[in-house]
Amino acid sequence: MxxxxxDPVGPGHDDDGHAIRHDGRLxxxxxxxxxxxxxxxxxRKVRDAGFTEFDCYSPFPVHGIDEAMGIKRTILPVLIxxxxxxxxxxxxxxxxxxxxxxxxxxxxxxxxxSIPANIPIAFxxxxxxxxxxxxxxxxxxxxLPQVWHPFFRNERFNHVTDDAFLLGIEARDRRFDxxxxxxxxxxxxxxxxxxxxxxxxxxxRQMPKWxxxxxxxxxxxxxxxxxxxxxxxxxxxxxxxxxxxxxMDFQPKYKSxxxxxxxxxxxxxxGELAGTIARGSLNADDLFYRGLDRxxxxxxxxxxxxxxxxxxxxxxxxxxxxxxxxxxxCHGFDGxxxxxxxxxxxxxxxxxxxxxxVDASNPVAIHMPNGQxxxxxxxxxxxxxxxxxxxxxADRWAIVLYVRALQxxxxxxxxxxxxxxxxxxxxxxxxxx
Amino acid sequence: xxxxxxxxHSDEKYKAGKLGQALQKIGVxxxxxxxxxxxxxxxxxxxxxARVAGHFDPATNVGDRWSRFLHAYVIGWSYxxxxxxxxxxxxxxxxxxxxxxxxxxxxxxxxxxMAFPIVFASGLVFVIALLAGYKDLYYWAHPDAALCLEPxxxxxxxxxxxxxxxxxxxxxxxxxxxxxYVIYAVxxxxxxxxxxxxxxxxxxxGDPQLSEKLRIASAPAMIVYSLVTCFAAFDIxxxxxxQWYSTIYGVNFWGSACVGGFAALAxxxxxxxxxxxxxxxxxxxxYHDIGxxxxxxxxxxAYTAFSQFMLQWYGNLPEETVWYKYRLFGEWQWxxxxxxxxxxxxxxxxxxxxWTKRIVPSLVFFAVWQLVFHWLDLYWNAMPSYDxxxxxxxxxxxxxxxxxxxxxYHHVGFSPVDISVWFGxxxxxxVGFGRNLKGNLIPVKDPTLGLSLAHENL
Numbered sequence: 001m002x003x004x005x006x007d008p009v010g011p012g013h014d015d016d017g018h019a020i021r022h023d024g025r026l027x028x029x030x031x032x033x034x035x036x037x038x039x040x041x042x043x044r045k046v047r048d049a050g051f052t053e054f055d056c057y058s059p060f061p062v063h064g065i066d067e068a069m070g071i072k073r074t075i076l077p078v079l080i081x082x083x084x085x086x087x088x089x090x091x092x093x094x095x096x097x098x099x100x101x102x103x104x105x106x107x108x109x110x111x112x113x114s115i116p117a118n119i120p121i122a123f124x125x126x127x128x129x130x131x132x133x134x135x136x137x138x139x140x141x142x143x144l145p146q147v148w149h150p151f152f153r154n155e156r157f158n159h160v161t162d163d164a165f166l167l168g169i170e171a172r173d174r175r176f177d178x179x180x181x182x183x184x185x186x187x188x189x190x191x192x193x194x195x196x197x198x199x200x201x202x203x204x205r206q207m208p209k210w211x212x213x214x215x216x217x218x219x220x221x222x223x224x225x226x227x228x229x230x231x232x233x234x235x236x237x238x239x240x241x242x243x244x245x246x247x248m249d250f251q252p253k254y255k256s257x258x259x260x261x262x263x264x265x266x267x268x269x270x271g272e273l274a275g276t277i278a279r280g281s282l283n284a285d286d287l288f289y290r291g292l293d294r295x296x297x298x299x300x301x302x303x304x305x306x307x308x309x310x311x312x313x314x315x316x317x318x319x320x321x322x323x324x325x326x327x328x329x330c331h332g333f334d335g336x337x338x339x340x341x342x343x344x345x346x347x348x349x350x351x352x353x354x355x356x357x358v359d360a361s362n363p364v365a366i367h368m369p370n371g372q373x374x375x376x377x378x379x380x381x382x383x384x385x386x387x388x389x390x391x392x393x394a395d396r397w398a399i400v401l402y403v404r405a406l407q408x409x410x411x412x413x414x415x416x417x418x419x420x421x422x423x424x425x426x427x428x429x430x431x432x433x
Numbered sequence: 434x435x436x437x438x439x440x441x442h443s444d445e446k447y448k449a450g451k452l453g454q455a456l457q458k459i460g461v462x463x464x465x466x467x468x469x470x471x472x473x474x475x476x477x478x479x480x481x482x483a484r485v486a487g488h489f490d491p492a493t494n495v496g497d498r499w500s501r502f503l504h505a506y507v508i509g510w511s512y513x514x515x516x517x518x519x520x521x522x523x524x525x526x527x528x529x530x531x532x533x534x535x536x537x538x539x540x541x542x543x544x545x546x547m548a549f550p551i552v553f554a555s556g557l558v559f560v561i562a563l564l565a566g567y568k569d570l571y572y573w574a575h576p577d578a579a580l581c582l583e584p585x586x587x588x589x590x591x592x593x594x595x596x597x598x599x600x601x602x603x604x605x606x607x608x609x610x611x612x613x614y615v616i617y618a619v620x621x622x623x624x625x626x627x628x629x630x631x632x633x634x635x636x637x638x639g640d641p642q643l644s645e646k647l648r649i650a651s652a653p654a655m656i657v658y659s660l661v662t663c664f665a666a667f668d669i670x671x672x673x674x675x676q677w678y679s680t681i682y683g684v685n686f687w688g689s690a691c692v693g694g695f696a697a698l699a700x701x702x703x704x705x706x707x708x709x710x711x712x713x714x715x716x717x718x719x720y721h722d723i724g725x726x727x728x729x730x731x732x733x734x735a736y737t738a739f740s741q742f743m744l745q746w747y748g749n750l751p752e753e754t755v756w757y758k759y760r761l762f763g764e765w766q767w768x769x770x771x772x773x774x775x776x777x778x779x780x781x782x783x784x785x786x787x788w789t790k791r792i793v794p795s796l797v798f799f800a801v802w803q804l805v806f807h808w809l810d811l812y813w814n815a816m817p818s819y820d821x822x823x824x825x826x827x828x829x830x831x832x833x834x835x836x837x838x839x840x841x842y843h844h845v846g847f848s849p850v851d852i853s854v855w856f857g858x859x860x861x862x863x864v865g866f867g868r869n870l871k872g873n874l875i876p877v878k879d880p881t882l883g884l885s886l887a888h889e890n891l
Contacts, residue, residue: 063437063889081785116746119739 519694
């Protein structure tokens with residue numbers, strides 16, 4: 001800012017020695033009006049006089065100024081629509097490319113490309129690009145950021161964010177006249193009209209060097225993470241990763257199965273004391289907890305069901321429910337060993353065998369006593385792991401019962417069906433010649 | 434040249450005069466003709482035979498002929514109710530947000546929302562049918578359903594009612610339903626009456642304190658309004674499929690209601706202007722803002738409808754997806770696609786532009802369009818339940834309740850009664866509007882009227 005404090009001057013008075021002492025070429029004239037209404041009137045007169053290179057400055061948006069200045073409606077909404085549309089398409093394309101084209105991955109047999117699942121992402125990218133277009137488009141269309149303007153040299157312009165309503169016409173307008181133009185503004189009711197000159201020193205119109213240096217430096221810093229990521233993609237390292245919070249990563253405490261020098265055996269874990277048992281873990285009933293029948297020849301697999309359970313339809317349904325959660329993924333809903341996992345592994349070229357529980361031609365599971373089936377569920381069989389941790393004892397018995405029901409139903413004959421339910425179940429008889 | 438304030442034009446005709454009576458006559462005419470036709474048509478029609486193969490027995494296995502009429506009636510009633518809900522939202526929001534632009538159209542909105550008493554009176558048709566034990570509308574009102582609340586009911590009840598429904602029977606009982614219906618009627622009517630009464634008082638006294646009073650009242654009123662709207666949607670529409678769960682249902686209904694409300698407001702304002710009234714006060718600036726609200730709620734409806742669909746589709750729980758099973762497969766899928774395109778995509782893209790909302794014939798086109806699709810939205814929500822009643826009447830799947838059985842037997846099964854009941858109830862709504870279009874059509878002494886008359890969209 002200069003100390004340019006002299007009173008408004010009319011046309012022809014700008015040769016005053018004091019006024020132009022620090023000034024260069026004439027940039028334009030700046031007129032101040034008392035009210036928004038007068039500013040609108042003045043803008044309309046300036047527009048009607050054919051000026052195009054002029055602008056109005058006010059502390060708040062003035063209704064009707066656009067129309068008075070002859071400004072066309074902004075194209076920003078069209079740009080925002082384009083940005084939003086590009087966001088929708090880009091979001092959908094990104095998901096298609098990632099999920100269905102570049103890296104298709106079978107997740108529980110779900111389709112790799114499905115529009116409803118992609119809508120939320122596409123919605124967000126639509127909003128994102130529409131808002132970006134709106135925000136940056138507004139800056140660009142308004143020629144922002146503008147760190148310097150010749151009008152900043154004028155004392156009146158300091159009040160434009162406070163209470164001044166200003167209209168400035170640039171000297172480069174082809175209708176500009178050093179005498180007629182200020183008169184036009186005065187006739188339109190200006191309370192003051194001033195010529196504004198450029199600073200004669202060209203350096204004052206350039207961006208300060210420290211700002212340029214800051215932009216270069218911050219851009220360089222912003223590239224560092226990308227450079228590290230790019231390097232990591234193409235190189236290998238045997239070093240352990242950095243510990244940013246070592247006291248969180250290495251806490252002064254013992255976790256399970258760590259070494260420890262406090263005890264003679266060097267282990268941190270302590271086993272059960274000999275001759276003791278944890279509260280509630282006695283499980284003395286061999287039949288219920290282990291499937292063993294002590295009364296029969298000293299600990300053979302039982303063929304019965306524990307007396308604690310009522311063998312009824314409710315228990316079968318419970319068993320079906322548990323079976324379909326824990327067993328069906330491998331053994332299949334019908335027990336024939338063709339569950340979703342064997343099928344999926346086979347589809348990818350591997351082998352995953354699950355026992356056919358109901359096969360009459362290879363009746364391993366059919367001939368197992370109840371107790372052995374129970375033990376198999378509890379402790380596993382060949383590559384099958386035990387489910388003792390997941391399934392409570394009573395539920396394991398319910399599954400045994402349901403497997404029995406499956407074995408019966410999958411090998412049933414028509415005689416097993418109650419007579420009043422048989423209708424419609426027979427195969428059509430071969431036509432007799 | 435624009436001014437911040439304008440006063441009412443000296444030649445402005447802002448008195449309703451005979452307008453209300455004329456509208457009531459039109460309304461009565463439409464209601465009598467259309468509802469009369471619906472009754473005669475239903476009485477003369479044959480009951481629809483059940484469609485499930487192997488269960489068709491013309492002697493006993495037939496749908497009730499009143500079921501379609503009552504389903505259409507619930508849809509038509511929800512339609513006129515939702516329009517009042519949507520219009521009343523503008524009144525509440527205007528006060529709550531110290532609105533300015535809407536002052537010029539606020540009295541019309543107030544008068545329209547005072548149709549609540551007549552709307553609720555017309556809804557007594559299905560409330561009384563329910564209390565009388567009619568079971569082919571709301572499945573949970575089956576007389577045997579009450580037996581399931583007995584402690585001894587046990588497993589036998591599960592044969593008859595879906596287990597999730599048993600837990601809801603405490604809420605879904607005809608008596609309690611009727612009590613809630615009365616609560617809704619009193620709440621809406623009371624709020625709408627209060628706001629128009631104080632507003633009319635201001636016409637006489639010009640007391641600016643009344644505006645402040647209404648602003649303070651609008652905050653609790655908005656809370657009550659949100660709650661009763663949600664619960665009314667749960668009770669009257671959602672309980673047609675009582676096993677189903679959707680917590681966003683009320684919000685979705687409200688979004689659709691506001692589309693209809695603002696569309697109806699635009700048409701009503703235009704209709705009043707066509708009679709030579711308010712021609713100086715209401716201009717494209719006000720239509721533009723009504724159109725903006727219509728646009729906003731068009732998107733809001735789609736947003737909530739998709740939120741409801743997306744979570745249930747992805748979660749893939751049988752008790753939730755089954756509701757969509759009937760709407761996305763079979764014949765109803767074409768209605769679903771029509772909703773997506775007609776109620777969302779088409780109006781959304783075109784209402785986005787400033788000009789479709791400012792050019793009045795274009796706004797009228799979209800208002801009528803959205804009013805039709807708002808009805809289709811309610812139809813799409815409710816009518817598949819009727820179809821279930823017919824398709825499975827007396828069949829084995831009946832014991833599992835609505836939302837069971839195969840979609841293969843489901844048909845849109847369009848009937849003229851669907852349209853005639855809808856139009857008849859629109860006649861009822863017009864009577865409700867007409868009764869309150871009296872005195873001033875604009876709040877002449879509202880302190881913000883000047884701002885509203887000078888309103889400009891930048």
